[in-house]
Amino acid sequence: MTPSEILMIPINDWVNDFVRGFLVPNFRPFFRAMQVPVAGLLNALDALFAFIPMLVMTALFAVASWRAVGRGMALFTVIGLCFIDMIGLWAETMTTLSMIVTSVLFCAVIGIPAGILAARSDTTWRIMRPILDIMQTVPSFVYLVPIVMLFGVGMPPGIIATVIFALPPIIRMTNLGLRGVRADLVEAAESFGSTRWQMLWDVQFPLALRTIMAGLNQTLMLALSMVVIAALIGGGGLGLVVNTGLGRLDVGGATAGGIGIVILAIILDRISQGLAERGSDRTSLLSVLKGYVRPQRPATRTA
Amino acid sequence: MTSKLCVTNAMKFFGDRTSEALERLSLGEGKAEIYEATGVTVGVHDVNFEVEQGEIFVIMGLSGSGKSTLVRMLNGLVPPTSGKIRIDGTDIASCTPDVLRDVRRRKIAMVFQHFALFPHRTILENVAYGLKVKGIGTNERLTKARAALEQVGLGAQADSFPAQLSGGMQQRVGIARGLATDAEIILMDEPFGALDPLIRREMQEELLELQRKLRKTIVFITHDLNEAMLLGNRIAIMKDGRFVQVGTPQEIVAQPADDYVAAFMADIDRGRVFTAGDVAQPAVIVNAGSAPATALAQLDRADADAVHVIGAGGLEGVATYRDIARAVRDDGALSDAVQNDMPVTGPDTPLHQLYEAASSGLPVAVTDGEGRLTGVVEPKVVLAHLSGVVPEPEPEKPAA
Ligand SMILES: Nc1ncnc2c1ncn2[C@@H]1O[C@H](COP(=O)(O)OP(=O)(O)O)[C@@H](O)[C@H]1O
Ligand SMILES: [Mg+2]
Numbered sequence: 001m002t003p004s005e006i007l008m009i010p011i012n013d014w015v016n017d018f019v020r021g022f023l024v025p026n027f028r029p030f031f032r033a034m035q036v037p038v039a040g041l042l043n044a045l046d047a048l049f050a051f052i053p054m055l056v057m058t059a060l061f062a063v064a065s066w067r068a069v070g071r072g073m074a075l076f077t078v079i080g081l082c083f084i085d086m087i088g089l090w091a092e093t094m095t096t097l098s099m100i101v102t103s104v105l106f107c108a109v110i111g112i113p114a115g116i117l118a119a120r121s122d123t124t125w126r127i128m129r130p131i132l133d134i135m136q137t138v139p140s141f142v143y144l145v146p147i148v149m150l151f152g153v154g155m156p157p158g159i160i161a162t163v164i165f166a167l168p169p170i171i172r173m174t175n176l177g178l179r180g181v182r183a184d185l186v187e188a189a190e191s192f193g194s195t196r197w198q199m200l201w202d203v204q205f206p207l208a209l210r211t212i213m214a215g216l217n218q219t220l221m222l223a224l225s226m227v228v229i230a231a232l233i234g235g236g237g238l239g240l241v242v243n244t245g246l247g248r249l250d251v252g253g254a255t256a257g258g259i260g261i262v263i264l265a266i267i268l269d270r271i272s273q274g275l276a277e278r279g280s281d282r283t284s285l286l287s288v289l290k291g292y293v294r295p296q297r298p299a300t301r302t303a
Numbered sequence: 304m305t306s307k308l309c310v311t312n313a314m315k316f317f318g319d320r321t322s323e324a325l326e327r328l329s330l331g332e333g334k335a336e337i338y339e340a341t342g343v344t345v346g347v348h349d350v351n352f353e354v355e356q357g358e359i360f361v362i363m364g365l366s367g368s369g370k371s372t373l374v375r376m377l378n379g380l381v382p383p384t385s386g387k388i389r390i391d392g393t394d395i396a397s398c399t400p401d402v403l404r405d406v407r408r409r410k411i412a413m414v415f416q417h418f419a420l421f422p423h424r425t426i427l428e429n430v431a432y433g434l435k436v437k438g439i440g441t442n443e444r445l446t447k448a449r450a451a452l453e454q455v456g457l458g459a460q461a462d463s464f465p466a467q468l469s470g471g472m473q474q475r476v477g478i479a480r481g482l483a484t485d486a487e488i489i490l491m492d493e494p495f496g497a498l499d500p501l502i503r504r505e506m507q508e509e510l511l512e513l514q515r516k517l518r519k520t521i522v523f524i525t526h527d528l529n530e531a532m533l534l535g536n537r538i539a540i541m542k543d544g545r546f547v548q549v550g551t552p553q554e555i556v557a558q559p560a561d562d563y564v565a566a567f568m569a570d571i572d573r574g575r576v577f578t579a580g581d582v583a584q585p586a587v588i589v590n591a592g593s594a595p596a597t598a599l600a601q602l603d604r605a606d607a608d609a610v611h612v613i614g615a616g617g618l619e620g621v622a623t624y625r626d627i628a629r630a631v632r633d634d635g636a637l638s639d640a641v642q643n644d645m646p647v648t649g650p651d652t653p654l655h656q657l658y659e660a661a662s663s664g665l666p667v668a669v670t671d672g673e674g675r676l677t678g679v680v681e682p683k684v685v686l687a688h689l690s691g692v693v694p695e696p697e698p699e700k701p702a703a
Contacts, residue, residue, distance in 0.1 A: 188419035191378055192433040192484065193407035202435070206423050 019149055028150070035156040038102065042155055045098035054090055058082065061267060068274025080263040089241065089260045096227050096237030096264065099155065103162040103223040108216060111167050115174020115212070116200065125175060132168040140165050140229050148233050158235030166222035173215025177208030213276030220272050224265045238264070306353035306389075307520040308377065308488060313350045313386035315372050315544075318343030321384055334543045346372035347383070348544035356487070357518040361531040363567075364541030370524045373541070374490050377522060378411045379403050390488065408437050412481035416493040418473040420465035426476050427452065427461040433484035451483035452476070454513065471502040478513070488520045495530065507533055528567055532556070532576040540564050552576050574655025574689050579648050582688055583669045583678030586611050591619055595630040595637045598622060609666050611676055612641050618676045621645040621665055650677065654688055661685040 049057070058081040066074035084093050118125040144161060151157035181204050189203045205212075231239030238260045245254030316324050324343035327336070334345045347369045354360040362370050375381040376388060379395050387394045390410055395403050412433065420429050431448035439447075452458050455475040465473055474494055481489050495503045507530060514521065525531050531538050532552040539549045540563075548560035556576050559565035587605045589598045591614035598610050602624050609623045619641060626640035633639075646660035646667040660667045661682035669678045 182419075184415050184417055184419040185421060187375075187380055188413070188415060188421075189432075189436075191380060191407060191411075191413040191490075192436045193404040194436045195404065198436055202432075203421060207421075 019146055023146075024149055031150040032152075035151060035160070038106065038156045038159050041105065042098060042102045042159060045101055046095060049094040049098050050091070054081075054085055057094075061271075064271050065267065065274075068271045068278065073270050073274075077267050080267060084260050084263055087256050087259070089238065089256060092237045092241055092257070093260050093264060094237075096239065096261070099159060099162070099227065099230070099235060099237055100220070100223050100268070103159050103166060103226075104216070104220050106159070106163045107167050107170050107219045107223070110163070111170035111215075111219065112174050112212065115171045115215075116178065118171065118175040119178035119204075120196075128171070132171060135164060136168045140226060144229070144233055153234035155235055158230030158233055161233065162223050162226040162230050162235075165226050166219045169218035169222065170212070170215040173218070174208070174212050177211030177215070178204050180211065181207045210276055213272070217269065217272040217276055220268055221265065224261065224268065227261060305355075307356045307358075307391065308354040308522070309387075309389040310350060310352050310377070311387045311389075313347055313373070313376055313388060314384045315346035315369075315376060315381060316343050316384045317346055345369075345544045346381075347376065350386075350544075350546055352539060352546065352549060354488075354520055354522060356520050358536045359514060359521045359523055359534050361523045361525060361535030361538045362541055363525050363528065363531045363538060366526060368541045369544040370526075370541055371492055372544075374413075374492050374522060374524050377488075377490055378407055378413060380413075408433070408484065410486055411488040411490065412484055412486035414474070414477045414481050414489065414491040414494045416496050418465070418470075418477045418497075420473055420476055420480075422465050424464075425461065426457065426463050426465065426468070429465065429476055430479045430483050432480060433486075437484065448479075448483050451479040454482060455479045455509070469502075470498050471506060474498065474506065475509075478510070482513075482517070486519075488522070491521060491523045493524050493526065496525070496527075503530070510534065529572045529575060532571060540567065553581050572655070574658070575653050577654045577688055578650060579652045579654070579657060579667065579669045579680050580650030580678075582654065582684050583650070583680050584684070586666075586668070586676050586679040588613050588676065589637070591615070591637065591641075593637055595627050595635065595640060598627050598637055598640075599624070599631055602627070607666075611645075611666075611668055611679065612637065613676065617674050618647075618668060618670065619643065621668070623665070648680075654685055657685050658689065 052060075058078060061081060062074045062077045065077040084090055114128070118128050140161070143164065147157050147161050147164075151160055178200075185203055185207065186199065189199045194202070227235065227237060227239035228242050229239070231237070231243045238257045241257030241260070242254050245251065245257060314325075318324065318341065320341045320343055324337050324341050324345065327340065328345065328348060332340075334348075338344055350373060352360070362373060364370055372381055376383050376396075377390075379388075383396050386396060388396045390406055393402065393406060395406055398406075420426075421432065424432070427445060427448050430452050431444040434444035434447055449458065449461060452461055455478055457472060457475050457479065460468060460472065460476075465476065468476065474497075477494065478489075495506050498506060511534065523531075523534055525534075535552055537549060537551055538555055539546045540555065540560075541547070542563055548555055548564050550558075553576060555564065556568050556571060556573065559568050587601055587607045587610045589601055589610050589612055591612050598612075602608070602610055607624075609621050610627070611621050612619045620643040622637065622640040622642065626642075627637070629635075630637065630640045642665075645665055646663055647670055648657060648660060648667050650669050650671065657667055657680060661680070664682055666679040666681050667685075668676055669680060671677050
């Protein structure tokens with residue numbers, strides 16, 4: 001005799017009832033409304049990237065690589081982007097780029113404040129932590145279904161799925177970075193009568209910036225890894241190329257899409273990592289940004 | 304309530320079962336027993352003291368005795384479990400967060416053991432931090448910060464980053480940051496603890512120099528007794544969260560309250576604690592016109608070896624028993640026995656600087672600002688104090 005012979009738990013029915021019978025009828029307008037800002041930003045970026053000529057875009061990326069990493073990376077960027085253009089995937093790449101930028105921006109806008117809240121209160125962190133654990137352990141395919149039920153199909157739901165998938169690292173790393181700021185520095189700021197905002201802005205955030213940037217890099221990479229999956233529910237771009245190729249057993253097409261994703265991933269990864277490392281030298285938001293505009297100058301710190 | 308800083312019945316427990324801990328404390332249980340039984344750490348237990356404007360109040364004790372906890376209670380970084388902490392009459396233990404912030408911005412600054420400089424800001428920006436928090440405009444705060452930095456002799460380092468400076472320099476920046484806000488009270492938690500001994504000495508002198516100019520109210524934490532003795536106008540000895548003795552350095556060395564304090568005093572550099580004035584005895588004097596026999600009689604009565612001779616112009620010289628005895632035998636005048644070249648010192652000279660004068664064998668004359676003889680220091684007293692064997696309580700300073 002096994003437990004299932006005594007009692008069957010109809011968990012699938014429960015979830016179906018909950019989602020179909022409660023969430024969808026009652027909250028559909030709410031979930032639909034959530035898509036508006038996502039769709040707005042996505043369309044704006046998509047239009048912008050489509051508008052910028054391929055050569056100008058390549059030049060912009062090359063300069064960014066050069067500033068953040070170095071000359072070799074700039075060269076790789078130029079060659080990689082030209083290659084993408086030559087295999088005929090430039091437009092798809094730009095669509096993917098706008099999806100990723102949108103996702104990462106939403107992750108930052110949600111994740112950094114969430115991380116700040118988590119760092120400020122142990123209770124908040126205790127509540128948030130298991131949620132993040134679940135978000136990271138549930139396979140991404142699993143929540144595509146409820147997302148489709150709630151949001152429908154198309155690009156914005158794809159972005160929302162990506163945001164959910166890519167959000168945990170930026171929250172975790174913001175929390176970690178802020179909590180890791182030396183206690184005596186926080187004490188010093190407090191002893192001079194700083195408000196919590198002054199402390200956050202002048203001391204904690206700049207000192208945690210490197211860790212936060214590392215979190216942003218991880219988030220970016222997760223967002224990239226989601227493009228193929230998001231294409232299953234209507235996302236476009238390189239993910240769609242891969243999916244279509246697989247669906248039609250067109251190995252060549254799928255490979256081309258895959259190569260495009262890899263090249264884009266390498267470029268974005270190195271640039272964002274370079275940014276994070278810059279953050280460790282300057283450790284102030286403003287000086288990182290300034291350093292990005294001004295020519296590169298070797299760090300002058302001695303131990 | 305004239306004191307700058309007034310602490311009454313300050314208590315700090317770390318842990319949840321504080322009322323139980325309090326009960327056990329009142330039954331006389333020790334810190335370790337209470338921790339065993341309740342998991343509550345007694346950080347500070349019923350501490351009372353006042354610090355006057357312009358005073359350096361030193362708190363010393365072994366590590367873990369609650370010094371940091373106590374000093375952090377003074378600016379509310381650690382909220383007391385109970386008790387009052389009044390700064391210019393405002394109780395910061397019970398005030399609103401806004402009032403506390405205001406007190407921190409205007410009245411009290413802190414200097415940290417590991418400097419706690421912001422690594423991402425320049426030295427000048429570090430010093431200006433307290434002013435920035437107050438909302439003072441960029442130009443004014445940088446001007447003020449520069450002035451504070453000049454005071455500690457680091458004007459040239461304004462644009463460096465903390466990591467580029469040596470430990471001693473970094474702590475000067477920490478002090479400048481405290482001075483920049485014009486806070487009247489400065490809390491220093493083992494500020495020189497992380498510096499090597501030579502730099503440490505230097506910093507102590509500099510702090511005293513600054514204090515002579517600025518007359519701040521300073522609460523200074525240290526576990527180095529010599530540092531405490533050098534800097535403190537008064538010293539509190541702390542053990543297991545309590546003050547076991549509070550007093551001037553001389554009082555504490557001369558009259559340790561218990562074995563714990565006495566053990567501390569064992570390795571003290573007494574030569575720096577006691578001054579000529581502290582150990583001086585009443586001088587044996589005669590008038591310059593007296594007969595040698597009178598002088599000899601004086602010496603016999605006082606059981607002393609040398610007499611100081613006072614003339615119309617004040618202190619003229621010193622005469623030893625032997626020389627006077629010879630003058631009596633040879634039927635000479637007292638002036639034949641007088642040596643005009645004698646050791647003289649001021650009352651504030653530390654004993655370790657008297658060693659050389661004392662080695663002449665003559666009593667060292669202690670004179671006030673106008674050259675009047677106020678007492679003498681016998682060579683044997685200097686040596687006794689330096690070796691830690693105090694022969695008798697100082698006659699001029701009855702025990703407090
Ligand atoms: N935040 C804290 N939580 C628990 N116990 C603490 C805390 N801070 C200090 N203590 C305890 O309080 C006692 C006094 O510590 P402290 O004030 O740092 O001593 P000191 O500065 O004299 O070395 C120690 O037993 C220490 O373990
Ligand atoms: Mg301490």
